[in-house]
Amino acid sequence: MRGTRSTSVKSSLSLIAAGLLVLTGCSAGGGGGDAGAGDEATLRIVYQKSGEGSPLDTLMQDVKTQFEAGNENVTVQLEPVEGSDEDYATRLALSQRSPDTAPDVFYEDTFKVRSDVDAGYLLNLDPYLAEWPDWERFNEGAKAAGVADDGATYAVPLGTDTRVIWYNKKVLEAAGVEVPWAPKTWEDILAAARQIKVSQPDVVPFNMYAGTGTGEGTVMQSFYELLYGTDSQLYNEDQQKWVVGSQGFVDSLAFLKTLYDEELALTPAQALDPNIWQAVFGEYLPEDRMGGVVEGSYSPSFWQEGGMFEWADYGDVMGVAPFPTQNGQEPGAVSMSGGWTLAIGANSQNPDLAFEFLKTAMNQENLLKYTVDNSQIAVRSDIADDPTYLESNPFVADVSEVVDVTHYRPATSDYPEISTAAQQATEAVITGERTPEEAAADYDAAVRDIVGAENVVEE
Amino acid sequence: MTAGTSTRPALRPGAGPGHGNSGRTGALWLKLLPLAPAIALLGIFLAGPIIFSIYGSFTNAALTGKNAKDPQFIGFENYADLFRDPNFPQSLWLTVLFVFASAIVGQNLLGLGTALLMNKATKAIAAVVGVCVVAAWVLPEIVAAFVAYAFFFREGTLNQLTATVGIAPVDWLFEHPMLAIILANIWRGTAFSMMVYQAALNDVPQEISESAMIDGAGGALRLWYITLPMIRRSIATNLMLITLQTLAVFTLIYVMTAGGPSRRSATLPVMAYEEAFRYSNIGYGTAIAVVMILIGAVFSVVYIRLLKEK
Numbered sequence: 001m002r003g004t005r006s007t008s009v010k011s012s013l014s015l016i017a018a019g020l021l022v023l024t025g026c027s028a029g030g031g032g033g034d035a036g037a038g039d040e041a042t043l044r045i046v047y048q049k050s051g052e053g054s055p056l057d058t059l060m061q062d063v064k065t066q067f068e069a070g071n072e073n074v075t076v077q078l079e080p081v082e083g084s085d086e087d088y089a090t091r092l093a094l095s096q097r098s099p100d101t102a103p104d105v106f107y108e109d110t111f112k113v114r115s116d117v118d119a120g121y122l123l124n125l126d127p128y129l130a131e132w133p134d135w136e137r138f139n140e141g142a143k144a145a146g147v148a149d150d151g152a153t154y155a156v157p158l159g160t161d162t163r164v165i166w167y168n169k170k171v172l173e174a175a176g177v178e179v180p181w182a183p184k185t186w187e188d189i190l191a192a193a194r195q196i197k198v199s200q201p202d203v204v205p206f207n208m209y210a211g212t213g214t215g216e217g218t219v220m221q222s223f224y225e226l227l228y229g230t231d232s233q234l235y236n237e238d239q240q241k242w243v244v245g246s247q248g249f250v251d252s253l254a255f256l257k258t259l260y261d262e263e264l265a266l267t268p269a270q271a272l273d274p275n276i277w278q279a280v281f282g283e284y285l286p287e288d289r290m291g292g293v294v295e296g297s298y299s300p301s302f303w304q305e306g307g308m309f310e311w312a313d314y315g316d317v318m319g320v321a322p323f324p325t326q327n328g329q330e331p332g333a334v335s336m337s338g339g340w341t342l343a344i345g346a347n348s349q350n351p352d353l354a355f356e357f358l359k360t361a362m363n364q365e366n367l368l369k370y371t372v373d374n375s376q377i378a379v380r381s382d383i384a385d386d387p388t389y390l391e392s393n394p395f396v397a398d399v400s401e402v403v404d405v406t407h408y409r410p411a412t413s414d415y416p417e418i419s420t421a422a423q424q425a426t427e428a429v430i431t432g433e434r435t436p437e438e439a440a441a442d443y444d445a446a447v448r449d450i451v452g453a454e455n456v457v458e459e
Numbered sequence: 460m461t462a463g464t465s466t467r468p469a470l471r472p473g474a475g476p477g478h479g480n481s482g483r484t485g486a487l488w489l490k491l492l493p494l495a496p497a498i499a500l501l502g503i504f505l506a507g508p509i510i511f512s513i514y515g516s517f518t519n520a521a522l523t524g525k526n527a528k529d530p531q532f533i534g535f536e537n538y539a540d541l542f543r544d545p546n547f548p549q550s551l552w553l554t555v556l557f558v559f560a561s562a563i564v565g566q567n568l569l570g571l572g573t574a575l576l577m578n579k580a581t582k583a584i585a586a587v588v589g590v591c592v593v594a595a596w597v598l599p600e601i602v603a604a605f606v607a608y609a610f611f612f613r614e615g616t617l618n619q620l621t622a623t624v625g626i627a628p629v630d631w632l633f634e635h636p637m638l639a640i641i642l643a644n645i646w647r648g649t650a651f652s653m654m655v656y657q658a659a660l661n662d663v664p665q666e667i668s669e670s671a672m673i674d675g676a677g678g679a680l681r682l683w684y685i686t687l688p689m690i691r692r693s694i695a696t697n698l699m700l701i702t703l704q705t706l707a708v709f710t711l712i713y714v715m716t717a718g719g720p721s722r723r724s725a726t727l728p729v730m731a732y733e734e735a736f737r738y739s740n741i742g743y744g745t746a747i748a749v750v751m752i753l754i755g756a757v758f759s760v761v762y763i764r765l766l767k768e769k
Contacts (some may be wrong), residue, residue: 086737090522090736093522093523093527093739097527115523115739118525118528119521119525119527121523212717212719213717213719268720269613269630269634270613272719272720275716327603364643413523413524416737427610427720427721428721431720431721445545449543
């Protein structure tokens with residue numbers, strides 16, 4: 001079961017197998033945990049691999065080589081997992097259920113940190129960080145992503161990201177939209193999209209993801225940009241309660257409905273295809289068949305040399321604009337941020353070695369290469385100022401600017417289920433099964449059901 | 460009294476068989492001994508997981524969050540939540556529809572029909588048809604699922620075929636997800652029923668059929684009054700097996716539609732997977748699995764009773 005997976009088919013198979021095992025109560029044990037005895041030690045590293053030569057895979061391979069050269073008795077065992085973010089999270093969580101299968105160092109999504117700390121999967125890194133001079137150089141916002149409810153730090157950020165509008169200048173110019181484009185309200189977006197629809201009927205004017213197919217992408221790269229730009233909230237941080245009955249939620253769904261009903265976005269059937277983002281990056285934008293899309297700051301990583309969808313001209317053809325608030329209200333723009341971290345297993349037999357490995361991965365040289373290869377927003381000051389980073393792609397400055405208006409997801413352990421409820425609301429609206437009001441009411445009922453009536457606040 | 464005392468000694472020799480009894484118990488033990496490994500294995504690998512999952516369904520065990528570290532016993536709360544869950548009736552209905560349409564009707568009738576036809580067909584035709592039908596059955600489930608996906612999806616084989624005769628493409632997985640997965644499951648599972656029925660038909664004595672023919676019974680009459688009653692046991696066994704298999708189908712549905720769009724093909728296994736692994740509620744997902752075990756048990760009891768009647 002363990003070891004490198006050559007195809008995603010295999011990994012989904014093993015995932016399903018693991019799923020069935022747990023469903024019937026069997027725990028998949030055995031193997032692993034062979035570290036500890038004597039001077040010989042093995043470090044098990046689990047991470048997500050999105051394809052051959054992906055930036056994270058390269059980073060891990062490099063660090064393995066460097067680390068084994070510096071520590072002769074240590075074997076670094078890389079265990080990449082191929083699959084979607086959701087599949088990776090499931091597999092990681094399953095392996096953490098038993099100390100025998102739990103990895104020493106692993107790639108951890110920022111929004112899973114808090115609930116995984118509650119589960120007792122992550123090691124408190126405070127004693128180690130106190131003796132690591134480089135920690136000073138990480139910026140405060142990014143550090144916060146690794147902090148749990150008890151105030152201690154459990155994960156070290158690899159990088160962060162933001163979301164902006166990526167638009168194709170050729171398509172906009174052909175429609176007579178002035179470039180550089182900077183929409184100030186939602187209405188500005190619709191106006192430009194309608195202009196494109198008239199001038200180029202075969203082009204998808206402006207796509208925003210919707211439905212459960214694209215999963216977390218639907219909320220991070222579409223729905224939350226809308227919701228956080230209204231006067232409503234998803235989660236009331238002060239009261240630590242989930243917001244229901246908000247006008248902003250209905251308005252956001254109504255905007256998506258307009259986009260899909262007027263055929264300004266992809267068809268609903270296309271939108272529900274989990275792999276549609278690949279067509280957006282690989283076909284629609286490079287072939288001038290899409291006007292604009294809300295996507296992550298990491299977009300250039302797909303187009304630059306060695307990326308999944310190499311596109312030499314992307315720097316000239318593409319432009320970026322911050323996503324506007326609903327009516328242009330303060331602060332004028334909105335973005336969402338996530339990001340990934342490295343964390344150490346609470347049951348690691350070799351926590352000191354594991355932290356040494358983490359430090360090697362996070363040193364200026366290694367992290368700089370990863371940040372550039374993966375088009376991340378730098379989290380270390382000595383990377384943010386490095387010319388290699390600043391010149392790595394034409395959009396670094398633009399996508400870093402919106403850090404000022406960005407939001408993070410409320411990363412409670414209920415969050416994944418609530419996110420799905422929001423995705424289902426968008427799906428019901430674009431497929432025409434529910435009106436925005438009905439879908440919002442369904443969402444409210446779902447949230448009450450998930451967190452309990454005492455943890456919601458009516459707006 | 461005397462009779463009593465006189466019978467007592469008479470009974471004493473009767474203690475002999477008593478000794479013999481304990482001797483027989485020993486023999487029984489000896490006889491059962493070879494079965495012990497099998498019983499132990501059944502206990503560990505069949506009863507064990509079922510008991511464990513029934514226990515799990517009474518806890519709030521989770522994949523992450525504080526319930527992962529310290530699961531609590533919560534009694535029937537998962538079941539109470541399940542019966543309040545608006546998704547549950549829909550998933551239950553879809554599961555019953557899926558089992559009825561794809562297994563009881565589709566695989567069963569098509570399998571019987573193919574087996575009957577192959578009995579009449581020439582050897583060459585029977586061989587070709589047999590290979591085609593069995594091919595879908597030999598494929599690993601994940602591969603069969605991808606094949607079915609490639610057949611039904613927007614730009615898939617089916618739409619390419621219909622396009623050549625000028626029929627507008629239909630987005631099967633989006634517009635008719637249940638129909639697509641039902642057809643896919645019929646395609647995949649018919650071979651099993653066919654093989655069961657072929658074996659059963661081979662056991663029907665030719666003489667009876669021939670004598671009925673001499674009496675003037677036509678093909679349909681012979682099928683109804685002779686063949687079907689004679690393979691009744693195989694029909695019940697086959698129905699039970701394919702029902703239980705179809706009830707548990709997960710990979711096929713997950714690969715083709717992942718339960719979507721808008722949960723329109725989310726059968727109970729898909730719902731259990733979502734709850735347990737997407738939302739990390741292992742306890743709740745296990746409760747759904749237990750409900751599936753009960754549904755399977757109900758079907759089994761119905762078939763066993765059918766088998767006993769007549």
